[in-house]
Amino acid sequence: EAQVTQNPRYLITVTGKKLTVTCSQNMNHEYMSWYRQDPGLGLRQIYYSMNVEVTDKGDVPEGYKVSRKEKRNFPLILESPSPNQTSLYFCASTRLAVGGNTGELFFGEGSRLTVL
Amino acid sequence: SQQGEEDPQALSIQEGENATMNCSYKTSINNLQWYRQNSGRGLVHLILIRSNEREKHSGRLRVTLDTSKKSSSLLITASRAADTASYFCATPTQRGAQKLVFGQGTRLTINP
Numbered sequence: 001e002a003q004v005t006q007n008p009r010y011l012i013t014v015t016g017k018k019l020t021v022t023c024s025q026n027m028n029h030e031y032m033s034w035y036r037q038d039p040g041l042g043l044r045q046i047y048y049s050m051n052v053e054v055t056d057k058g059d060v061p062e063g064y065k066v067s068r069k070e071k072r073n074f075p076l077i078l079e080s081p082s083p084n085q086t087s088l089y090f091c092a093s094t095r096l097a098v099g100g101n102t103g104e105l106f107f108g109e110g111s112r113l114t115v116l
Numbered sequence: 117s118q119q120g121e122e123d124p125q126a127l128s129i130q131e132g133e134n135a136t137m138n139c140s141y142k143t144s145i146n147n148l149q150w151y152r153q154n155s156g157r158g159l160v161h162l163i164l165i166r167s168n169e170r171e172k173h174s175g176r177l178r179v180t181l182d183t184s185k186k187s188s189s190l191l192i193t194a195s196r197a198a199d200t201a202s203y204f205c206a207t208p209t210q211r212g213a214q215k216l217v218f219g220q221g222t223r224l225t226i227n228p
Contacts, residue, residue, distance in 0.1 A: 004158075035218075042220035043159075043204070058215065090158060104149070105206075105216060107158035 002027050006091050006108035013081055014116050021076045021111045023091030029106070030096045032074040033058070034066065036087040037110075043090070049074055050096065081115040088112050120148075120205040120219035128225040135192040137222040139205030140185075148181055148188050149206045149216070159204065162190075195226045 004025045013019055025032065033048035035058075045058030049068040063085055065077040074093075078085060089112075092105040123138045139148070147166045151159040165172045165181045165188065172179045178191040192199055202221040209215045 033216075040220070043218040045215060045217070048215065088156070092159075103147075104161040104164060105151075105159070107160070109158045110156065112156075 002106065004091055004093055004106050004108040006089070006111045008111060009109065010112050012114045012116065015082055016080050019078050019081060019113075021078075021089055021091075021113070023074045023076065023108060024072050025074075025091075025093040025106065026072065027093065027095070027106065028071065029093035030071070032068065032091065032093045033105070034064070034074070034076045035090045035092065036060065037090060038087050046076065046089075078113075081113075083115050086113060086115050120207050120217060122203070122205055122219040122222040124222060125220070126223040126225070128227060129195060131195060131197055131226050131228050133195055135195050135199070135224055135226075137190045137203050137224070139188045139190070139219060141188075141205075141207045142186065143207075143209070145183075145207045147208065148179075150177075150179060150188075150190050151204045151206060151218075153202045153204065153221070155201070162203075192224075195224075197226050197228055200224060200226045 007022045030051045034046040035043045037043050044060045046064050047066040049055045055066050088110050090110050091108040094105050120139050120141045149164045150162040153159045163174050163179050165179050176193045181188045202223050204218045204221045206216045206218045209217050
């Protein structure tokens with residue numbers, strides 16, 4: 001089954017304790033992206049990757065890191081989480097069309113993170 | 117850098133009625149997408165309409181695109197309780213089609 005898998009789905013942590021949210025897709029997609037969703041702010045892009053070893057900042061990259069060592073995986077790293085990073089996080093992927101256009105995004109089920 | 121904005125923010129209708137949601141965007145686009153999100157779940161792609169298309173259908177969904185007005189609408193006909201969800205439009209930014217920008221969504225409630 002084609003899917004994007006995120007882990008953990010729920011996490012409560014404390015300020016400053018490094019954490020990683022994993023994302024894996026089994027569709028051989030070139031493009032992967034992380035979003036955070038907050039009430040009243042909608043979905044905002046954190047980072048995206050066009051292919052292995054190619055990553056770029058989205059609209060709200062501060063406080064986050066990503067890596068793309070393998071095509072299927074795109075982990076989101078919070079080196080020193082703070083309470084303002086409490087949010088619902090989504091990973092998404094898609095195949096890149098000719099010209100680099102993104103088509104249909106496939107989303108994971110989300111990771112709800114609470115930073116105390 | 118919000119691109120698409122949905123209207124209304126919330127919509128409540130009776131089962132069987134049609135639901136119409138609108139999306140306005142600011143810059144030229146090559147496509148516009150609509151997604152559905154059930155409460156707290158991942159978004160699911162519904163339909164993509166290209167800039168050279170004016171209307172597209174998928175089952176009970178009908179999407180229109182008016183590039184002169186920079187707007188799109190999503191019509192759900194014969195609504196069902198299972199259609200209760202948030203609906204988002206998404207458009208690529210000017211800086212590159214690889215960045216999809218989502219609106220804040222329309223919260224649709226179908227009352228039985």
